[in-house]
Amino acid sequence: MNIIAFLGSPRKDGNTELLMKEAIKGVEDSRFKVQVFNLCRMKISPCRNCGGCDETGVCITEDEMAQIYDVIRTADRIILASPIFFFGLSAQTKIMIDRCQAFWCEKYLLKKPIPEGQYGRKGLLLLVGGREKDAGVQCSEATAKAFFRTISVPEHKTLSFTGVDAKGAILEHPTALKEAFASGKELVMLKNR
Ligand SMILES: Cc1cc2nc3c(=O)[nH]c(=O)nc-3n(C[C@H](O)[C@H](O)[C@H](O)COP(=O)(O)O)c2cc1C
Numbered sequence: 001m002n003i004i005a006f007l008g009s010p011r012k013d014g015n016t017e018l019l020m021k022e023a024i025k026g027v028e029d030s031r032f033k034v035q036v037f038n039l040c041r042m043k044i045s046p047c048r049n050c051g052g053c054d055e056t057g058v059c060i061t062e063d064e065m066a067q068i069y070d071v072i073r074t075a076d077r078i079i080l081a082s083p084i085f086f087f088g089l090s091a092q093t094k095i096m097i098d099r100c101q102a103f104w105c106e107k108y109l110l111k112k113p114i115p116e117g118q119y120g121r122k123g124l125l126l127l128v129g130g131r132e133k134d135a136g137v138q139c140s141e142a143t144a145k146a147f148f149r150t151i152s153v154p155e156h157k158t159l160s161f162t163g164v165d166a167k168g169a170i171l172e173h174p175t176a177l178k179e180a181f182a183s184g185k186e187l188v189m190l191k192n193r
Pocket residue numbers: 009010011013014015016017082083084085086087088128129130131132134136162163164165166167168
């Protein structure tokens with residue numbers, strides 16, 4: 001099973017990264033490996049809406065997004081982890097998502113289905129926000145859902161934690177790490193379809 005994870009937090013060893021690492025431990029506990037993409041360290045340009053992918057489903061911008069296009073096609077499980085910034089996903093996460101417009105064209109304009117693979121593609125969304133309560137989770141979740149559905153992830157689980165602000169504060173949360181570990185384990189245990 002191919003499992004990939006996108007880390008969208010620019011804060012090294014921050015709350016999102018700690019949470020994602022715990023989910024990965026859950027996956028690895030079932031003897032699967034995870035390929036991690038640290039979006040903040042990758043050179044990925046924003047979508048220019050140039051129309052270059054409209055008729056082909058292939059993005060014409062040449063950068064490190066090329067690796068991501070390839071791995072998404074063969075991924076069986078996809079973890080997307082982002083902090084909440086201004087009520088939405090981090091810019092680094094959103095840039096990668098916007099570049100998936102090429103998949104959107106392939107799927108919806110060219111009407112070529114993007115296969116889910118033999119295990120049925122599944123997703124896990126991890127969100128961390130500093131504010132106690134706001135619309136940040138709903139806004140981020142809406143964008144992530146559009147991303148997942150575009151790349152043929154028909155089903156995903158969301159794990160979100162609010163009121164977690166200072167670096168490392170997630171470690172003090174009573175259940176977050178355990179929930180992330182369990183969600184990672186569950187992600188690879190899900191039955192095919
Ligand atoms: C630019 C910026 C914008 C933020 N906007 C929000 C927000 O709208 N809602 C919220 O709950 N937290 C917001 N936060 C707080 C972060 O979500 C919080 O600190 C989180 O724990 C960061 O995760 P990290 O350690 O993985 O970077 C913001 C932080 C930054 C730096």
